[in-house]
Structure formats: C-alpha cells, structure tokens
Amino acid sequence: MLATAALALLPLVQGAAAPRTPASGNEIIAELPRQVDGLRTLRAAVAAAPRDPAPAVALARRYVALGRGSADPRYYGQAQAVLAPWWGRPDAPNEVRLLRATLLQNGHHFTEAQAELRRIVASEPRAVQAWLTLATVQAVQGDSAGAVASCARLSSLTGQLETFACLAVAGANTGRMRGAERLLALGLEREGDAAPDTRTWALTMLAEFAARRGDVPLAQQRFAAALRAAPTDSYLLGAYADFLLDRGRAADVPALLRDHHRNDALLLRHALALRALGRQEALAPVRAELQARFDAAALRGDAVHLREQARFTLHVLGDARAALALAQRNWQVQKELADTRLLLEAGLAARDRTALQPVLRWIREQGLQDVVVARLAETAS
Missing domain, CATH: 1.25.40 (Serine Threonine Protein Phosphatase 5, Tetratricopeptide repeat)
Structure with missing residues (x-):
C-alpha cells in the first residue's frame, strides 16, 4: 500500500471501482474529513x-x-x-x-521493517519503541521466541506495564497465553495512571484473551470498560464486533459501527452482521461497496487487506475455494489468531484438509489457545 506516496495519497474508492470523468468542475467526487487541529x-x-x-x-x-x-x-x-x-x-x-x-x-513489509528496526537497536540499544515494534512484528509473523527476546530487552528500559504488554503480545498465540493475560492484568492494575491509549489497548487485549478462554462475562466487562474510555477506537470496535458476531448478537453490530463505514474492516463487520440477520436488501449495496474497494486495492497492488478480502469472499460471497487461496496467501505473511482461524474456516468450507496441514502443525507447535480455533482444528484433524 505504501510502495509510493502518490498511490497511498489517492482517495479511498467510493462506489464503483471503474474510473469516471466528472460531468463538471462543480461535481463533488468525495467528501474528505475536516482539517484536524494542529496539522x-x-x-x-x-x-x-x-x-x-x-x-x-x-x-x-x-x-x-x-x-x-x-x-x-x-x-x-x-x-x-x-x-x-x-x-x-x-x-x-x-x-x-x-x-x-x-x-x-x-504495509505488511515485515521483513524490511525488521531489518530497519534491527539497525536502530544495533546503534541505539536503549531505543524502547524500536524494541516494542520489533517484538510486535516478530509476533505477527509467528516468531514468538524472537518476540520474547525483544521484550526481555525492555525490563530495564521502561515501565512494568509496557514490558508486560510486550510479553502479552509475544505470548498471545502460544501456550503461555494465560500467563500473559495475568501479567497484563497485573500491570494494568499497578499502573492506574497509565496513558489512555495504553489503557484502552490493554483492556482490549484482556477482553480478547477472556473471550478466547470462553469467559464471556469477563470479556464483556472488559470490552465495556475499553469502550467507555475510547468509543471510536477502530481496532477496539472491530474486536468487539467480532465478539458480538461470534455470540449471535449480530443485531447489536450495525448501531455500534454506524459512523465507521469508511473503514474497510469495520464495513466488513457491518456486512457480516447484515448477512447474519438475513437483511439481503440492505446487504446488497454494502457488498458492492466492499467489492469495489477490494478491486481498487488489487489495482494498486495493495495486499494489506488480504485477511478482510478472504473473510469477505468466504462469508459474504460464499466462494470457499477463492477464499482459501486468499487466506493461504495472507497466512504466509501474518499469523495472528484471526489469520489462523480464517484459514481453518476457509479450508473446511472448501473441504480441503490437505491445505490445512501446515496450519494444524503450527497450532500444535505453538500451543495456541482459543476455544473456536480448537473446535475448528478438531474438525479438520
């Protein structure tokens, strides 16, 4: 997506993806956000x-x-x-x-990002943010051991909450998830004056951990606390929408995301809710809008939204084979829980257990903990 500044500066496509010449200079092509104070x-x-x-x-x-x-x-x-x-x-x-x-x-150029971060910490070993970012990139790519090693460099450089948060990211997709959850909860409790962004992020991750263990009441409580603090945080809204969809509460999703349809990932959750509710007439224009956005991304050579495109292809379009191919491409780049779950869902829908063997081996090796993934993996085995 960020291969060149010119491409990234192009406005998001609204409606049909085909290029069109305005009828006059007075025609409104798109409405941009208001100028942000301070810029x-x-x-x-x-x-x-x-x-x-x-x-x-x-x-x-x-x-x-x-x-x-x-x-x-x-x-x-x-x-x-x-x-x-x-x-x-x-x-x-x-x-x-x-x-x-x-x-x-x-932009999901993780190898290049890691190389840049390693150059930073080689010249400046006390660069806290560089170690945190490096650990995050390593965790996204499935290198939990490397992420833990990067987090270990932080213990003498920053506060306890930042160190525990780093370890939570590193252990999220391993057999250490429960310990990571306890550490993060302890760090948040001890640092009652944590920065708002840090507190929101920690509460969101703790909510996701509880949901992964099947503790729905605790997950709901943590999501509610995070939403009170940051009701417009895009990652939080997506995580909570997924929580609602998984628990058959699709009716609560459209209101939650009403003002956030510019965000592709959140518009996708809106579409999934409409589909679950059987609102086909309302779904049709949303489906067309999402298809146009994915088509435009493909024209730009943008592979950042492969996860969302695979999920859209599987659960909205119902094309399991195409979704599996997209999910496999995505999983080669990033191995977060959502990527792993999506690949399992697509493989099972396509009835291609052979394609699932690498991800099943990886789940066993990592000791990944999630009640939904565990059920899918059992079905696929």
Whole structure:
C-alpha cells in the first residue's frame, strides 16, 4: 500500500471501482474529513525548515497517530511523503528510521521493517519503541521466541506495564497465553495512571484473551470498560464486533459501527452482521461497496487487506475455494489468531484438509489457545 506516496495519497474508492470523468468542475467526487487541529502548525514548521528532520518527524508522527485512530491509509501515505527527503538515506536519523519501520510494518513489509528496526537497536540499544515494534512484528509473523527476546530487552528500559504488554503480545498465540493475560492484568492494575491509549489497548487485549478462554462475562466487562474510555477506537470496535458476531448478537453490530463505514474492516463487520440477520436488501449495496474497494486495492497492488478480502469472499460471497487461496496467501505473511482461524474456516468450507496441514502443525507447535480455533482444528484433524 505504501510502495509510493502518490498511490497511498489517492482517495479511498467510493462506489464503483471503474474510473469516471466528472460531468463538471462543480461535481463533488468525495467528501474528505475536516482539517484536524494542529496539522496546519506542524506543516508550517516543515515548510519553514525543509532540511531539518525534526519538524518532519513531528508531522509524520501526527499522521501515523491519525492513521491508527481512523484506519485511513491516506494518513500513512502523507507521513511517508513528509519523510521523502530522508526515506532512502542510509544516514537518516533513527527517529526517521523508526517511522519508516512503522510504515513498512503497516504495509505488511515485515521483513524490511525488521531489518530497519534491527539497525536502530544495533546503534541505539536503549531505543524502547524500536524494541516494542520489533517484538510486535516478530509476533505477527509467528516468531514468538524472537518476540520474547525483544521484550526481555525492555525490563530495564521502561515501565512494568509496557514490558508486560510486550510479553502479552509475544505470548498471545502460544501456550503461555494465560500467563500473559495475568501479567497484563497485573500491570494494568499497578499502573492506574497509565496513558489512555495504553489503557484502552490493554483492556482490549484482556477482553480478547477472556473471550478466547470462553469467559464471556469477563470479556464483556472488559470490552465495556475499553469502550467507555475510547468509543471510536477502530481496532477496539472491530474486536468487539467480532465478539458480538461470534455470540449471535449480530443485531447489536450495525448501531455500534454506524459512523465507521469508511473503514474497510469495520464495513466488513457491518456486512457480516447484515448477512447474519438475513437483511439481503440492505446487504446488497454494502457488498458492492466492499467489492469495489477490494478491486481498487488489487489495482494498486495493495495486499494489506488480504485477511478482510478472504473473510469477505468466504462469508459474504460464499466462494470457499477463492477464499482459501486468499487466506493461504495472507497466512504466509501474518499469523495472528484471526489469520489462523480464517484459514481453518476457509479450508473446511472448501473441504480441503490437505491445505490445512501446515496450519494444524503450527497450532500444535505453538500451543495456541482459543476455544473456536480448537473446535475448528478438531474438525479438520
């Protein structure tokens, strides 16, 4: 997605994916979000000192934060554009390198991101954020041992909650999940004044852990606490929507996601809820919109949303064979719980147990814990 700033800066496709020439210069093509306070000042600082990386780093960080909050990829493209003068330079400051690694990670260029992060920690062994990001990338790729080793470097560099959070990420898809949950809960309890973003993230992960163990009341309690603190957090909304869908509460999803249809992943959850509710008339335009967005991503060479596309293909379009191919491609890149579960679902729907042997071996080797995945794996074995 972020191969070039120009492609990433293109607006999200709305409606049909085919190009169209406006009838006049007065025609509204798309409505963009309002200007966010603070960006004007940061941009002015960059313009005033174009050769100084410090104001560029400050603006790029702001764009990355906005991208994470809204799940709008254009902000990541804008961050990369701001860093363009230093993007490919081997002597770029570590602050630029860290942002470059973050953007590479967001674009699922995990190997390149890891290489960048390793260069940072080699030159600056006390770079806390670089170790945290490296552990996250390693965990996403299924390298739990490497993630634990990276987390171990943090114990003398940062607070207990950050260290426990790192270990929770590292152990999430292993037999250490229950211990990771206890550590994270302890860290959150001890640091009552944790930053709001950190607290929301920790509560969300704790809710997901409880759901994975089958403790629905505790998961609901933790999700509710997280939503009170951050009712518009895109990752939290997606995780809670999945929780509701898994428990037959699809009727609660449309209201939850009503104002978040610009986000592809959340629009997909909306479509899944409509399908579960049998609302075919309402589903039809949403299905067309999602197909248009995935088609546009394919034209851009964007493979970031392979997970969402595979899930859409399986559960909305009902094409198990095509979904399995997409899920396999996705699982080669990232091995989070959602990727593993989706591959199992697609393989079972396609009645292709041979395709599932690698993921079944990986589940056994990792000791992955999740009540839904355990049922799927038993069926596939």
